[in-house]
Amino acid sequence: MQTKECPEDICEQLCEHPQIICIAKKESISDHEAQQVAEIFKLLGDPTRVKILQALTKRELCVCDIAAVIEMGQSAVSHQLRLLRNARLVRYRREGKMAWYSLDDEHVRSLLSQGIDHIKHR
Amino acid sequence: MQTKECPEDICEQLCEHPQIICIAKKESISDHEAQQVAEIFKLLGDPTRVKILQALTKRELCVCDIAAVIEMGQSAVSHQLRLLRNARLVRYRREGKMAWYSLDDEHVRSLLSQGIDHIKHR
DNA sequence: ACAACATATGAATATATGTTCATATGTTAG
DNA sequence: CTAACATATGAACATATATTCATATGTTGT
Numbered sequence: 293m294q295t296k297e298c299p300e301d302i303c304e305q306l307c308e309h310p311q312i313i314c315i316a317k318k319e320s321i322s323d324h325e326a327q328q329v330a331e332i333f334k335l336l337g338d339p340t341r342v343k344i345l346q347a348l349t350k351r352e353l354c355v356c357d358i359a360a361v362i363e364m365g366q367s368a369v370s371h372q373l374r375l376l377r378n379a380r381l382v383r384y385r386r387e388g389k390m391a392w393y394s395l396d397d398e399h400v401r402s403l404l405s406q407g408i409d410h411i412k413h414r
Numbered sequence: 415m416q417t418k419e420c421p422e423d424i425c426e427q428l429c430e431h432p433q434i435i436c437i438a439k440k441e442s443i444s445d446h447e448a449q450q451v452a453e454i455f456k457l458l459g460d461p462t463r464v465k466i467l468q469a470l471t472k473r474e475l476c477v478c479d480i481a482a483v484i485e486m487g488q489s490a491v492s493h494q495l496r497l498l499r500n501a502r503l504v505r506y507r508r509e510g511k512m513a514w515y516s517l518d519d520e521h522v523r524s525l526l527s528q529g530i531d532h533i534k535h536r
Numbered sequence: 537a538c539a540a541c542a543t544a545t546g547a548a549t550a551t552a553t554g555t556t557c558a559t560a561t562g563t564t565a566g
Numbered sequence: 567c568t569a570a571c572a573t574a575t576g577a578a579c580a581t582a583t584a585t586t587c588a589t590a591t592g593t594t595g596t
Contacts, residue, residue, distance in 0.1 A: 307478045307512065307542060316475065316483045321468050321530065326461040328533040329526075334459030338554075339448040342455075346443050353438065355573060356429045361438045368555055370574055380536075389563050389572045390429065399532045403525065404451075408443065410521040411450040414502075429572065460584075477543060490585055492544055511542045511593050 335379055336403060340364060341372050345395065345404055348382060352394040457501055458525060462486060463494050467517065467526055470504060474516040 321329070335341060343362040347353060353361070359369045373393060376382040383396035395401055443451070457463060465484040469475060475483070481491045495515060498504040505518035517523055 307476065308482050309476075309479055312473070312475070313479050313482045316469050316472065316479070319469075319472050320465060320483055323461065325530070325533065326464045326468070329529045330459050330461040330464045332459075332529055332532055333455045333464075334553095337452050337454075337456030337459040339445070339452040340554080342448045342452045343442060346448070347438050347441075350438065350441050351434070353434070354429065354431075357431055357435055357438070360430050360435045361442055365556070366573070367557080367575085370572095371554075374574075386563095386573095391573060399528065399535075403528055403532070406521065406525055406528070407451045407454055408447070410454055410525070411447065413521075456583095462584080487586070488543075489545085489587080492542095493584075496544075508543095508593095513543060 331379070332381075332403075335375060335381060336400075336407065338372075340368065341376060342404070342407075344369065344372060344376070345381070345400065346408070348393060348395045349401055349404065352392050354390040354392050356390075358393065453501070454503075454525075457497060457503060458522075458529065460494075462490065463498060464526070464529075466491065466494060466498070467503070467522065468530070470515060470517045471523055471526065474514050476512045476514050478512075480515065 336345070340362065344358055347358060347361050355369060355373065356366060358373075359366045362369070373382065373384070377384060377393075381395070381397050381400050382393050384391050384393045386392075458467070462484065466480055469480060469483050477491060477495065478488060480495075481488045484491070495504065495506070499506060499515075503517070503519050503522050504515050506513050506515045508514075
């Protein structure tokens with residue numbers, strides 16, 4: 293976090309409240325952490341990927357089955373799976389011609405179900 | 415969900431496994447739900463908004479303090495706050511010239527902390 | 537009424553993102 | 567080896583998004 297100290301003596305009449313800002317800065321996450329957190333959520337922030345991940349919460353699926361389930365082209369699905377794979381949100385194993393995908397991350401299962409809960413309860 | 419029945423008799427040799435697809439489709443979320451879920455995560459999927467929300471988990475802050483804490487322009491912050499406000503992720507109250515923002519949603523607090531946990535544990 | 541201030545917002549711009557199309561890679565069956 | 571197939575990927579395109587700048591709105595104190 294920040295090492296800068298909080299000056300108690302600065303005039304409090306300003307809009308920018310130095311004390312609060314100083315404390316809040318110390319408690320804030322770093323740019324890098326914010327970036328990483330955003331990265332995860334960004335991946336969950338697309339309807340196609342939500343559908344893919346939600347389908348994978350139930351069972352392992354191969355690419356063309358995913359495409360059929362969510363009614364999208366094979367290529368689009370494959371591109372999205374690559375993103376999910378790179379971020380290690382899904383695992384895949386090759387079996388002959390086919391590639392079987394599954395969730396690789398209990399955090400993601402939990403985040404996803406919380407997200408679904410969230411929209412259902414309001 | 416889907417009402418279409420699962421034909422048991424269709425040839426299983428195809429890549430597209432009709433049974434599985436049929437069952438998976440019945441269990442899949444609707445386009446509309448996927449859209450809504452994605453909408454929430456998309457809002458959490460930007461580093462600026464992550465920083466804003468994280469700062470607001472600790473205490474209520476006014477716009478210019480938020481700008482100072484996350485080291486961004488007032489305008490940029492205000493634009494992002496509008497998005498968060500529209501999605502009811504933050505609440506705001508006006509006090510004279512100033513607008514005080516706070517988290518409006520325990521779900522969001524929980525999602526956010528899970529997201530932060532997620533990047534810390536790997 | 538006026539000046540100073542906090543916030544909001546529209547327009548413009550640069551960048552990121554998702555899908556499609558065409559094609560490449562790699563596997564299996566004949 | 568070849569054809570059929572499942573998947574992956576690069577390029578192109580359209581769309582969405584974030585930030586900045588300029589300015590509008592609304593409040594407070596004089």
